[in-house]
Amino acid sequence: MERPHVVSFNGELDIWKEDDVEATLSVFDGTVPAVVDLSAVRYLDSAFLSALVRLRRRLPDCTITLVVETPSVRRVLELTEMHRLFQIIDAPWRDAQRKG
Numbered sequence: 778m779e780r781p782h783v784v785s786f787n788g789e790l791d792i793w794k795e796d797d798v799e800a801t802l803s804v805f806d807g808t809v810p811a812v813v814d815l816s817a818v819r820y821l822d823s824a825f826l827s828a829l830v831r832l833r834r835r836l837p838d839c840t841i842t843l844v845v846e847t848p849s850v851r852r853v854l855e856l857t858e859m860h861r862l863f864q865i866i867d868a869p870w871r872d873a874q875r876k877g
Contacts, residue, residue, distance in 0.1 A: 779809045782805060782812070785817065786813070787817035788817070788818065788819060790820065795828065798828045799828055805835075807838065811836070813844070815844055816844050817846070818845075819850070820849070820850070821853060826853070826857055829859065833863070841862075842863065842866060843863045844866055844868050851865070
């Protein structure tokens, strides 16, 4: 199994951080599975959701997993049906990876 490329975010992801988010997500090239660790994110808005959709469009055949811990973040992802585009798993995923 290929080791995924992981990027992590924390705090609040809103329009003011859009450039940083885009730069961080640009490291994914689709050659290995991608993991976006949102376990330390407390809030996200439509600018971040749009960045995720752009990532999916750029890498249509890549496995992309979102790691979520905060209930409000999970709820936003559920309401926007992001599970149709991404695999969404609960944190802590690193411990599960080490055991697997």
